[in-house]
Amino acid sequence: MTDTMIRWEQDEDGIVVLTMDDPTGSVNVLNAVFAASLDAAVARLEAERETVTGVILTSAKRSFFAGADLTVLRRTAPDRAAELARASDHLKGLLRRLETLGRPVVAAVNGAAIGGGLEVALACHHRIALDAAGSRIGLPEVTLGLLPGAGGLTRTVRMLGLHEALSSVVLTGRLFTPPQALAKGLVDEVAESAGDMFLRAREWIARTPGAAQPWDVEGYRIPGGAATSRTFNHSVVVPFSATVRNRGRGTKMDAPHHILAAAVEGTQVDIDTALAIETRYLAELACGQISSNMIKAFHFDTEHIANGGSRPEGFPAHRVRRAVVLGAGMMGAGIAYVCAAAGIDVVLKDIDGAAAERGKAYSRKILDRAVSRGQLTEDGRAAVLDRITPTDRAEDAAGADLVIEAVFEDAGLKKQVFAEIEPYLAPDAVLASNTSTLPITGLAEGVRRPEDFVGLHFFSPVDKMALLEIIVGEKTSDATLARAFDLARQIGKTPIVVGDSRGFFTSRVISTFLNEALSLIAEGAAPASVEQAGMQAGYPTAPLALFDELNMKLAQHVRRETQAAYAAEGRTLPHQAAYDVIDRMVEWGRPGRLEGAGFHDYADGERVRLWPGLADAFPADDPPVPFADMQERMLFAEALESVRCLDEGVLRSVPDANVGSILGIGFPAWTGGVLQYVNQYEGGPAGFVARAHELAARYGERFTPPASLVARAERGEVYE
Structure with a gap:
C-alpha cells in the first residue's frame, strides 16, 4: 500500500493488519493525512473483501491514537462551520464503511486512545486494550469546550445507554486506565502483552466471522431506551437537563448543553441521522470562541509549560531524593x-x-x-x-x-x-x-x-x-x-x-477579584447577586464563599504586612472599600468559615446560607449596579492586574498567565485564561480597552487600561 500513514499487511489466514504510523509526528492524530490514508485503506478492503477474513487496526506508535489535530481546530471560526462539517461527515462516512464492511474489525489498542482515538476504536466491532503503563482511554472533549464529534457521542450512547454514556464518560471527560475502561464497557478485553493482544484479536476474528455493530443488527434497542416516551424524558432527560444547567451555572460553557441535546436527539433516529446531528452540534462548538479559548489554554499553553518553555536551558535534569x-x-x-x-x-x-x-x-x-x-x-x-x-x-x-x-x-x-x-x-x-x-x-x-x-x-x-x-x-x-x-x-x-513582588502573580491577581466583590458589598449590592455574578461569570467558587475559606483575619494580617512594607519604602498603600468590609466583619466576630461565621452562616463546618445581617449592614445601592457590570468588574480587575504583572516582569510569559490563572486562582476556564480573556473579548483587545474605559468612568480609575495594553490594541495585536 502506498498511503503515507496506514500500512497494510495480510497474513495467510486472510487477516489484514492496518498499522497507523503518522510520519509527521510522534503520535497519530485525526488530520487530513489520516483521512486520506483511511479512505485508501477502506477502499482497498472493499475491493479485496472476498480475500479478507478480518481486520486488526493498531498503531506503530507508543500510543494508539491521540485524537484530533487541535492546531486545525484552534483556527476554526463561524465562517468555517460548513467546511468542518463536511470534513467530519466524510470521516464518519469512512468509519461507517469500515464497521459495515461485513468482516470482523478489531481495534488492538496498544496505548492511549484519547478523544478521536477512542472514536476510531469505537467504530471497530471489538476492542482489546493493552494494559500498558500510563495508558489512558476516554473522551475528554468536554474539557476543551467540544463534544466527541467523530461518532464517539453517538456510539457510546448506543453502547452504554444515554444515562451511563453521559454521566460516566462524555460529560465528565474522564480518562480511564485499560482495566477501568473495561469495567465501563469502552473496551471488551484487556491484554497483558502485545503478543497476547494480537493473539486474542485473531482468535476473536476466527470466532466471529459475521461480526456487526449492535446498532446494525435488526431488532437492536438502545440500552435503557430512547428519548421518545414521556416516562423516559421525566426519568432521564429532565434530570440530566437540570444537571447540565446547574453545572453550567449560567456561564458561556455550551458544550454540556450541546452534548445532551445531540445525545437525546440522536436516540430518536437511526445511526446515520444521529451521526449527522452530532456533526451539526460539533460544528457549532468547534467554530465558536469558547472552544478556541479552552484549546489554547488546556492544550497549547499547557504544552508550552510541559515542554519546559519556562525552564532555563543548559542544566541537567534533577531529581530530589x-x-x-x-x-x-x-x-x-x-x-x-x-x-x-x-x-x-x-x-x-x-x-x-x-x-x-x-x-x-x-x-x-x-x-x-x-x-x-x-x-x-x-x-x-x-x-x-x-x-x-x-x-x-x-x-x-x-x-x-x-x-x-x-x-x-x-x-x-x-x-x-x-x-x-x-x-x-x-x-x-x-x-x-x-x-x-x-x-x-x-x-x-x-x-x-x-x-x-x-x-x-x-x-x-x-x-x-x-x-x-x-x-x-x-x-x-x-x-x-x-x-x-x-x-x-x-x-x-x-x-x-x-x-x-508582593503577592507574586496568583495572590496579587486573585486579591483584585475578591476586593472587587467586597467593593460591591460596600456599595450596597445585594450579597446574593454578588455571589451569583461570580458563579455565572464562571468562577468555581462564589467570591464571598471563597473569602470565608481564606479567612478575613489572614487578609488583615497580609494587609498590615503590606502597609508596613510600603511605609518602609516611603509609600502609602492605597485604601480600598473592601478593607472597610473586612474590618467590620472581623469586628463583628465573623472572619470566616474557620470560626463558624463569615459572609455565610455555618453549621458543623458546612455552609448553610448567606448571613442575613450582611444586607442590613451595607445599605442597598440606588441605582443598583447592573448584573453584567458586576461580572465584568471581577473579570476585568484580574485581567488588568495581569497585564500590569506582565508589564512589570512578574509574569514572564502569556502561557504562564493563562494556565496559572485557571489552575491556581479559578479564573473562568471558558475564557482561556486572564490574557486570553482580553484577546477574545468582543472586538479583541480594542474592544476590551473601550469597555475598560467605560468601567473606569463609572467605578474608578483602577479600571483604566495600562498604556501597554492601549498600544497593543492600537497595533491590532493580541497576547500570544
Whole structure:
C-alpha cells in the first residue's frame, strides 16, 4: 500500500493488519493525512473483501491514537462551520464503511486512545486494550469546550445507554486506565502483552466471522431506551437537563448543553441521522470562541509549560531524593504527602512533635481513602507512609537536598526556621519558601546561599491542586530555577515561573477579584447577586464563599504586612472599600468559615446560607449596579492586574498567565485564561480597552487600561 500513514499487511489466514504510523509526528492524530490514508485503506478492503477474513487496526506508535489535530481546530471560526462539517461527515462516512464492511474489525489498542482515538476504536466491532503503563482511554472533549464529534457521542450512547454514556464518560471527560475502561464497557478485553493482544484479536476474528455493530443488527434497542416516551424524558432527560444547567451555572460553557441535546436527539433516529446531528452540534462548538479559548489554554499553553518553555536551558535534569518540610499544618502536611507519593523521602518537621505526627496523619487519611476505593494497595499505602518521618528535631534533616518552608506568613518566623535547619542540609540543597505573599528577595536575606533560594507557592488542598507557582528572587540562580522546575514535574505539578513582588502573580491577581466583590458589598449590592455574578461569570467558587475559606483575619494580617512594607519604602498603600468590609466583619466576630461565621452562616463546618445581617449592614445601592457590570468588574480587575504583572516582569510569559490563572486562582476556564480573556473579548483587545474605559468612568480609575495594553490594541495585536 502506498498511503503515507496506514500500512497494510495480510497474513495467510486472510487477516489484514492496518498499522497507523503518522510520519509527521510522534503520535497519530485525526488530520487530513489520516483521512486520506483511511479512505485508501477502506477502499482497498472493499475491493479485496472476498480475500479478507478480518481486520486488526493498531498503531506503530507508543500510543494508539491521540485524537484530533487541535492546531486545525484552534483556527476554526463561524465562517468555517460548513467546511468542518463536511470534513467530519466524510470521516464518519469512512468509519461507517469500515464497521459495515461485513468482516470482523478489531481495534488492538496498544496505548492511549484519547478523544478521536477512542472514536476510531469505537467504530471497530471489538476492542482489546493493552494494559500498558500510563495508558489512558476516554473522551475528554468536554474539557476543551467540544463534544466527541467523530461518532464517539453517538456510539457510546448506543453502547452504554444515554444515562451511563453521559454521566460516566462524555460529560465528565474522564480518562480511564485499560482495566477501568473495561469495567465501563469502552473496551471488551484487556491484554497483558502485545503478543497476547494480537493473539486474542485473531482468535476473536476466527470466532466471529459475521461480526456487526449492535446498532446494525435488526431488532437492536438502545440500552435503557430512547428519548421518545414521556416516562423516559421525566426519568432521564429532565434530570440530566437540570444537571447540565446547574453545572453550567449560567456561564458561556455550551458544550454540556450541546452534548445532551445531540445525545437525546440522536436516540430518536437511526445511526446515520444521529451521526449527522452530532456533526451539526460539533460544528457549532468547534467554530465558536469558547472552544478556541479552552484549546489554547488546556492544550497549547499547557504544552508550552510541559515542554519546559519556562525552564532555563543548559542544566541537567534533577531529581530530589530527600526533602524537609518545615511546618506540619495543612499546607506542610499536603506538601509532605505529594512529595512522598512521588517517591521522595520526607522529613516533616514542626516545633511540636505531636503536630508533626498529626501532619503525617493527613497523608494516612488520603491513602486510606485511596485504598478503600481500590485505587491503591495496602503495600502502596505503607510505602508512602514509610517515606514520611515526623519530627521536632532539626538534625533529622541531615543530608536533605531540598527544604520547603510552610510556616505562618511572617517574615521573621520564616527566616528563623531557615536559620535553624540550614546547617544540616546538603551543601547545594534548594532552599524554598511556600509563602503566598512575601517577597522572595527579602526572605532570601535570611539564608547563607540566596542564589539557592526560590519560592514554591503551592495551592490548597495540595494533593488536588495542579499548579505550582515558582517565584524567582533577585539572586535566585538559573540552576536553582531549573531544579525547582524539575521538582514540579517530579511531583506531578504544573509549574509556572514568575518574578518577585508582593503577592507574586496568583495572590496579587486573585486579591483584585475578591476586593472587587467586597467593593460591591460596600456599595450596597445585594450579597446574593454578588455571589451569583461570580458563579455565572464562571468562577468555581462564589467570591464571598471563597473569602470565608481564606479567612478575613489572614487578609488583615497580609494587609498590615503590606502597609508596613510600603511605609518602609516611603509609600502609602492605597485604601480600598473592601478593607472597610473586612474590618467590620472581623469586628463583628465573623472572619470566616474557620470560626463558624463569615459572609455565610455555618453549621458543623458546612455552609448553610448567606448571613442575613450582611444586607442590613451595607445599605442597598440606588441605582443598583447592573448584573453584567458586576461580572465584568471581577473579570476585568484580574485581567488588568495581569497585564500590569506582565508589564512589570512578574509574569514572564502569556502561557504562564493563562494556565496559572485557571489552575491556581479559578479564573473562568471558558475564557482561556486572564490574557486570553482580553484577546477574545468582543472586538479583541480594542474592544476590551473601550469597555475598560467605560468601567473606569463609572467605578474608578483602577479600571483604566495600562498604556501597554492601549498600544497593543492600537497595533491590532493580541497576547500570544
